[in-house]
Amino acid sequence: MGQDGRVVLSIPSPPISGWQIGPFFLHIYALCLIAGMVAAWMIGNRRWQARGGASEQFETIVLVTIPVGIVGARIYHVLTHLGDYFAPGIDPWSALRIWEGGIAIYGAIGAGALAAWLMCRRHGVRFASLADSLAPGIAVGQALGRFGNWFNQELYGLPTDLPWGLEIDLAHRVAGYQQYATFHPTFAYESLWNLLVAFALIWADRRFRLGRGKAFALYIALYGFGRFFTEGIRLDFSYDTFGPLRFNQAVAALICLAGIALLVWLVKKRPGREPSVALVTPEVPVSDSTGEEAALSDERPVTEATDQAGPDGGESPPTTAESLGERVDR
Structure with missing residues (x-):
């Protein structure tokens, strides 16, 4: 009840952030991250198998990608918060104590993508196919992981008296x-946005048969777009750069633009969906012109008809009007 007698609506913050179990403290934040990883794994694995992958x-691949991604998330956080770890009077070894908190999704995606690309090359499968398979699951995983910020009472936004304002204890x-x-409950904003991104990716993938990395490029663009706005209202410390933009906000804008540019390039240059998740497809007779084009791609070599066929090889090549990978699922 407010001072003027009005009922004030708000979102309460959880009273605890974890449990002490013997010498260890189990953070609910960690459980949220694990739940997100499991969700991304399950969704990604199902989509990978639907594309013909084992x-x-x-x-x-994912068992290697996850720990590398966690390390990358920590490195990015430390590099963007050097004053918290290497200032006078601070133990520099605290930069290694990841269990005390401090990771960043940008670093996780960057390092994880590099590890996944290397593993895909090693196992002879397409990185683009894996990325497309994982994209919706990653968005769902991020939606679940953000609830860890709610339990920690951190990364919230500017003050607000809106009905969905988040209560923060004085100590936080x-x-x-x-x-x-x-x-502003930025954790809720990001969670809802990430769920919308996941649904948008699944719809677009079914509607246009996105392939060759287009689903992942769309994920990058949509995630960066939403993150740009939530970063703009967050109160946590971040270095300012590029004029009025905060560092992470500027990074979000660059990620969004990079995703858009990549998506446009893929639609124009790599239409349709790859015929197989395998990096090298069986050789078939091709004409001189087709062979020259195939030599420039990672499908060494396939005919245009094979390239545009569905996973079962039963569909005919799309027409020019269908060139967004624009074949509708039957």
Whole structure:
């Protein structure tokens, strides 16, 4: 109840952030991250198999990608918060204590993508196929992981008196904002946006048969777009650069633009969906002109008809009007 007698609506913050189990403290944030990883794994594996990939291949690649991604997430966080780890009076070894908190999704995706690409090359499968398979699951995983910020009462936004304002305890309020009680729940904004991104990716993939990395490019563009706005209202510390933009906000804008550019290029240059997740497809007779084009691609070599066929090889090549990979699922 407010001072004027009005009922004030808000979202309460959880009273705990974890449990002490013997000498260890189990963070609910960690459980949220694990739940996100499991969701991404399950969705990605199912989509990978639907494209003709083997579950064993997927598991082997992802088992390497996850720990590398976690390391990348920590490295990115430390590099963008050097003052928290290497300032006078601070133990520099704290940069290695990841269990104390501090990871960043940008670093996780970057390092994880590099590890996945190397593993795909090693196992003879297409990285683009894996990325497309994982894209919706990654978005769902991020939606679940954001709830960890809710339990930690961190990364919230500017003060607000909107009905969905998030209550933050005094001990967790950013310096200079102690007089405010409710803030924008950026964890909820990002979670809802990521779920919308996941549904949009699944719809677009079914509607246009996205392939050759187009689903992942669309994910990058949509995620960066949403993150740009949530970063703009967050109160946590971040270095300013590019004029009024915060560092992570500028990175989000660049990611969004990169995703759009990649998607446009793929639609124009790599239409349709790959015929197989295998990096090398069986050789078939081709004409001189087709062979020259195939030599420039990672499908060494296939005919245009084979290239545009569905996973069962039963569909005919798309017409020019269908060139967004624009064949509708039957």
